[in-house]
Each structure stands twice: as C-alpha cells, then as structure tokens.
Amino acid sequence: MANQPMDVIAKVLEKVEEQVDAELNKQLKEEDFEVLREKRLEALKKAHKQKQEWLSKGHGEYREIPSEKDFFSEVKESKNVVCHFYKDSTFRCKILDKHLSILAKKHVETKFLKLNAEKAPFLTERLGIKVIPTLALLIDGKTKDFVVGFTDLGNTDEFSTEMLEWRLGCAGVINYRKDLLPCYLTYM
The missing domain is CATH 1.10.12 (Lyase 2-enoyl-coa Hydratase; Chain  A, domain 2)
Structure with a gap:
C-alpha cells in the first residue's frame, strides 16, 4: 500500500x-x-x-618578458593581460608563479606574463609598484587593477589557485563564471 x-x-x-x-x-x-x-x-x-x-599571440602559457619595451608590445596585442612584477630574491614571487602557470592554461582569453621589476625601473615607477610581488591587471592596454602582495588573497602564503582566480575575476581580466558577489561587497 x-x-x-x-x-x-x-x-x-x-x-x-x-x-x-x-x-x-x-x-x-x-x-x-x-x-x-x-x-x-x-x-x-x-x-x-x-x-x-x-594561442598565436602567446596566450595559454605563463612566460617571462625580458624588458619594458616588450611589455608595451605584448600589452598592445591582447585585450586582457596579467603581468607579475617580481624579483628573484622574493620567495613569494615563486608562490605566485605556481598559481599563474595553472591559470594561464585555464584562461587562454588572458595573456599571463612576468617581468623582473629590477629590469623595468621606469615601468615600476610609472605604475607605482612598491611591493613585490605585484600583479598589474590590464584591459584594453590600460591598467584596471593591481593585486599587491597577498593581502587580497587571504593574507597568507597558502592561498589557493581558486582564490587568485576569483580575485582576477573580480577585476574582469579573466572570464570567471562562479560567484562574484563577494567581490562586489569587498570592492564597493
């Protein structure tokens, strides 16, 4: 029954x-x-x-550019660019490298670059970069946002790749399809 x-x-x-x-x-x-x-x-x-x-423009991989001159030509040819300003002597830059390598393969719509800040004094001064590591997030050739140190990533060396992905999604520099509500609450 x-x-x-x-x-x-x-x-x-x-x-x-x-x-x-x-x-x-x-x-x-x-x-x-x-x-x-x-x-x-x-x-x-x-x-x-x-x-x-x-892919023909270098998207899909995380690679180093040798100079400031290269920075400008790379940024000109792509709509979305994430550029990591680093120094070899800074341990946290290696942590960021690991996460950016993963995200470069996942988000081919964005070009992922790294530039040694010591080889780019004009650019680091012009962009106001004082803390290493710093990510410059560029859209249509203009700097839209920065990720300075690990403050926006939970203020810890053990942040996840997903946390960095979320933060890049907040800036609109990658196509991010998950919940961005916390971005709007944080950055309003």
Whole structure:
C-alpha cells in the first residue's frame, strides 16, 4: 500500500512529460532544429578561431618578458593581460608563479606574463609598484587593477589557485563564471 502514492506520482510525471514533449514538437519543427544546430556550429567555429588567435599571440602559457619595451608590445596585442612584477630574491614571487602557470592554461582569453621589476625601473615607477610581488591587471592596454602582495588573497602564503582566480575575476581580466558577489561587497 505504501508504494501506491509513488506509482501515482510516477504516472502523473509521465503524463506531464508527454504533454511537454508534444508541445515542444508542435512549436519546434525540423527546420527549427536545423537552424539551432547551424547557429551552434557557427558559434563553436568562431570560438575555436578565437582560441587559435589567442594561442598565436602567446596566450595559454605563463612566460617571462625580458624588458619594458616588450611589455608595451605584448600589452598592445591582447585585450586582457596579467603581468607579475617580481624579483628573484622574493620567495613569494615563486608562490605566485605556481598559481599563474595553472591559470594561464585555464584562461587562454588572458595573456599571463612576468617581468623582473629590477629590469623595468621606469615601468615600476610609472605604475607605482612598491611591493613585490605585484600583479598589474590590464584591459584594453590600460591598467584596471593591481593585486599587491597577498593581502587580497587571504593574507597568507597558502592561498589557493581558486582564490587568485576569483580575485582576477573580480577585476574582469579573466572570464570567471562562479560567484562574484563577494567581490562586489569587498570592492564597493
């Protein structure tokens, strides 16, 4: 007897599903499915072409640039750039390198670079970089934000890659699809 309500519910759900399917079949004809399929295929082709273009410009890898001059040319050719200003003598820079290497592969829409601050005195002064490590977050060639030290990352050396990813998402320099509400609360 205890199984009867479940049987009734199953039959009702089955009927509702049949009605939804019938309504969908009425509304969407075969040509509509073909149009949707073509649009999706075109979007996939466009996304693939964009990814190939990014990869050809050095996206998808975390790499060092040798000079300030290279910084300007690299930033000009990409919409989104994360540049790590570092010094070899600073241990925390190596921690950041590990996380940025992971994120560079995951977020090919953004170019990930590193520049030795000691080889870029003009740039570090112009950008006001006083703490190492510092990440400059650039969009359309303009510095939008900075991540200075580890303060925004929980103020600990043991922050997660996800924490850094969230922080870069807050700045809009990567395509971040998770919850950004804490960003708006923190940076308002």
